[in-house]
Amino acid sequence: MSVGIIGAGIAGLTAAYKLQQEGVPVRVLEATSETGGMIRSETVDGFLVEHGPNSLRDTNDLLPEIIDDLELRDHAVEASAVARKRFVVKDGTPVPLPMSPLSFLTTSLLSAKGKLRLLMEPFIGRSNDETETVASFVRRRLGREILDYAVDPFVGGIFAGDPAQLSVRHAFSRLQEMEKEHGSLFRGMIHAARNRSSSSKRSRSIYSFRDGLETLPRAMTDALDASVHLSTPVEALRRDDQRWHVATRDADGATRMHFFDAVISTVPLYRLAAIDFPSDVDLSPLERVPYPPVSVLALGFDRDDVEHPLDGFGMLVPKVEQDFNILGCLFSSTLFPGRAPDGQVLLTTFVGGTRHPKMGLEETSEVRSTVLQDLRQLLGVRGQPNFVRHIQWQRAIPQYTQDHGQVRAVIDRIESRNPGLHLAGNYRSGISVGDAMESGADAAETVLKGMPSLTAS
Ligand SMILES: Cc1cc2nc3c(=O)[nH]c(=O)nc-3n(C[C@H](O)[C@H](O)[C@H](O)COP(=O)(O)OP(=O)(O)OC[C@H]3O[C@@H](n4cnc5c(N)ncnc54)[C@H](O)[C@@H]3O)c2cc1C
Incomplete structure (x- = not known):
């Protein structure tokens, strides 16, 4: 009995690692010749270059847990103390982004009018518009200048995206929740600061590893040992009464079949839509997600x-x-x-x-x-x-646009109509490395819950 995992990015590695920890045999099928997906570090001429992500932040408890488990803590490096400062360009000059409420009032990034508008935030009413974009949400609550000089560059830096196209509900759900629960982002932030759990393992710092971020997927791959198959793209999935049949293409062009009780796909949505699998679900919303x-x-x-x-x-x-x-x-x-x-x-x-x-x-x-x-x-x-x-x-980060509700509905439908098939990756509940890991761990947990009789064979 075993579980097949498609894709050895950080979501796939996490799913495999979690299942292996519970004694479930896993096989990871990866299209390229390396694991880690977007996480790739390279040292050339004494420069350490990150191809994809550059830093980590603990968005959940999973990332620090896995780092401890793999004994990587001694290899981690924290961002320098001056890295707390971030610059935003205004009128052609990099200006430090205010980091405290007081510095918001003194910054040259905002005009006096922009600062006054910001102070009105607690008095702005709630909206019930579930389809609101990030731009419209921020303009409504915090004003135009905060949108232009804080949120727009931030969204450009994280999603390489445009706040006018992203859905606040799907891309920054926490903001919408704060508005719903507290009627104000300021009140929500004060409440969150008071309630921050002291028992959480999470660090608020930004970190990487001495030899680059690739240290993490490399250590996870080593822990998985021989169950990772590289240069093995998955081309088709079929299911009979008992098992999933997964067809891969070998380097010599031959098709090979693998048999699993459950399958977790962690490939990007445009790749998922290209895999041949029996689906009576319209996959076009997945193909339309911009990357x-x-x-x-x-x-x-x-x-x-x-x-x-x-x-x-x-x-x-x-x-x-x-x-x-x-x-x-x-x-x-x-x-x-x-x-x-x-x-x-x-x-x-x-x-x-x-x-x-x-x-x-x-x-x-x-x-x-x-x-x-x-x-x-x-x-x-x-x-x-x-x-x-x-x-x-060529296709970097999935954009959680206003159509993302439809995308989620398609994903739910695929899973409910294909028992034993689970979908994970950075399109599910956040694009950070920690979020992608959490989606892999969630898929592993669902597999474990659904298949209590899984035993090693
Ligand atoms: C330039 C850039 C900068 C970033 N900066 C940060 C940052 O600083 N901090 C941060 O937290 N996040 C950052 N991110 C986001 C983060 O890196 C990703 O969201 C995350 O690594 C995605 O992981 P994943 O496992 O979901 O997907 P991927 O890493 O894309 O993994 C998917 C895997 O599936 C494989 N695959 C595809 N098709 C098939 C197939 N048919 N068969 C088998 N395998 C297949 C792929 O080869 C790949 O290995 C950045 C992303 C980019 C592009």
């Missing part, structure tokens, strides 16, 4: 060639700052130690997303010139970089 392209450009410079002190996490560029094309730039060598050789700095810049999808697909030379032009103006970068690494994600 806009994102280019990541890692550039190394001599420290003296960057005028800005780089004393922060990084810099985000709001859409309203129309002279610039980049979404944002991480000050990677400030954030974590060991990201650049002595005397040099590493800057990781993001281009594309919903804002500039075409730029996300451009060649290295074009991306490089776009990025350099912006960094020269914003950070006072001089000369040419000593190091360049370009990574392109």
